[in-house]
Amino acid sequence: MRIADIVTASFLMLLGAIVVFDASRLGVGWGTDGPKSGFFPFWLGVLLMASCAVILVQAARRTGTEPFVTRAQAGPVLKVLWPAVALVVLTQWLGLYASAGLYTGFYMRWIGRHSWLAVLALAILFPLATFFIFEKWFLVPMPKGPLEAWLGQ
């Protein structure tokens, strides 16, 4: 927990430095008709760096060996995280509906060990329902891929 605190605070401090750097490029002072573009971000960045510095010192002084995540916790978290990332990657190639079907089906089979019938039913019905609600009813388009092109949508 302590290490994670230090790493996060350092990262945010770096972010603050980037903000200050960019703000000083834009000008932090008084322009012809008011504060320049960088004025507000500059002070945000400065305050962020200062706050993180204090958090950093506090965390460094503290003693504690409690881990950020235990091995037993990290497993389930990763099992949710990487398929979700895979969904996003797939969406880029296959469109949202096909990826959502594959993702839901895979997850149900892998984690839940549901029967193939249930897996197939939900993997087809869920994207279909999404399609009708969003695309047809509310006219909100979703990313599409080769499958939709083949179906003529």
Next chain:
Amino acid sequence: MGIENLLLGFHVAITPYNLFVAVVGITLGTIIGVLPGLGGANGVAILLPLTFTMPPTSAIILLTSLYWGALFGGAITSVLFNIPGEPWSVATTFDGYPLARQGLGGQALTAAFTSSFVGAFFSIVLITFFAPLLAEIALKFGPPEFFAIQLLTFSSFVGLGGGSPLKSLVSILLGFILAAVGLDIVTGQLRMTFGLVDLMKGFDFIIAVIGLFGIGEILLSVEEGLSFRSARTGMNLRVVLDTWRILPRYARTFVRGSFIGFWMGFKPGGATPASFMSYAFAKRFSKHPERFGHGELEGVVAPETAAHAAGVAAMLPMLTLGIPGSPTAAVMLGGLIIWGLQPGPLLFKERPEFVWGLIASMYTGNILGVLMVLAFVPFFAAILRIPFAILTPVIVVVCAVGSYAVHSNMIDIWYMVIFGLVGYVFKKLDYPLAPLVLALVLGDLAENALRQSLIMSQGSLAIFVTRPIAGAITAVAVLFFLLPVLTPGWRRLRGAVVPAQGAS
């Protein structure tokens, strides 16, 4: 004049279409409130893109009804499953779950819903009378006053939010920084884009809400290991009527809870501390404090009344000042801007049918809501019996759809995943998420108020102190900012009672 306006509002709210919208909203909201990983704020955020084609009044009725539903839904999981769906339902589990274990789940749920309704109703009545007055006063406000109020909003997160004040401050700053990314509309310059086209559009708060509260919450809840052990609902008309016969005994608790809730609620992040405070008061004044924690009905009544009074009161600053009191209100405020309405005191003058339609719909929505949850508890409780391996992918896909729908942009789904990871890490390290979201929504407004004030004063910060109203508000804000420094012991004391702030 108040009654006339309210009648006009009811005229809008009681059309068949708007009542239908309210029923849909409450149903979806209750489902969202019951599901782990989805709460009021990201439920509203996901549905927001669907409202773009609706008339604004119906759209806000849908979103507020969803919010009421989510408030009710939180009570169901707290009582039956010992899982607080929202941070402000934590106190409800103390006595609600023991009651359910003793087979009195129906009684506990009836008490919870009725208290929620009473608390909400109390706040709505106060809003009906105070909102026009506050809007009238706010009409005289200039940029310095608005900036001072924003300062007050954020200072109360730092000073009163519980948890680490420095980390609250970091969350606020981060929100403001994210809001500043992209085109600066005043000077037309690009800020913090580093030549990347994708950064030019900036970060949308809707995506941030879906990622931080949606994906982040799922990651957190699987870590704790999801297993639902439900107690039986035991809900029928007889139980409801019998419970209603007992409830008048707790009249004092109702009144106390409502006042605490309203008072805490119109300040940001108030619902959670309000529920704990109300519970503590009820215990202190009870003749049988030893029964609390083992299934005392009053221990359900107290936090639920206060939490809902606070949840509704959070709408007051959003309507009158254009400054939201909670992440959910913040998302709704974002909605107002998207629908082409200018949030703030002028709304009362320019769009009375919208404002009063919304206020009237708070009455109808809460009445419909309490009847619907009382009637359909078994149905809503059954949702939690859906296997985890089905719920998780469905929630993730719905979040992805909601993120993409905002701008039809693939990069937004990536942002959602990144915000989800940030939300997970921040939650674990005790950085509060609510101030980040509020700062992200209010960023441009706050910066413009600051710039205009400084232009008025030729660059002198003294303008926030010398104008009487702005000066008074700034003084309170500064006091709140300094509270953690002034009284270190006080904060530790408070931290023991109130857990870290979450979504409210």
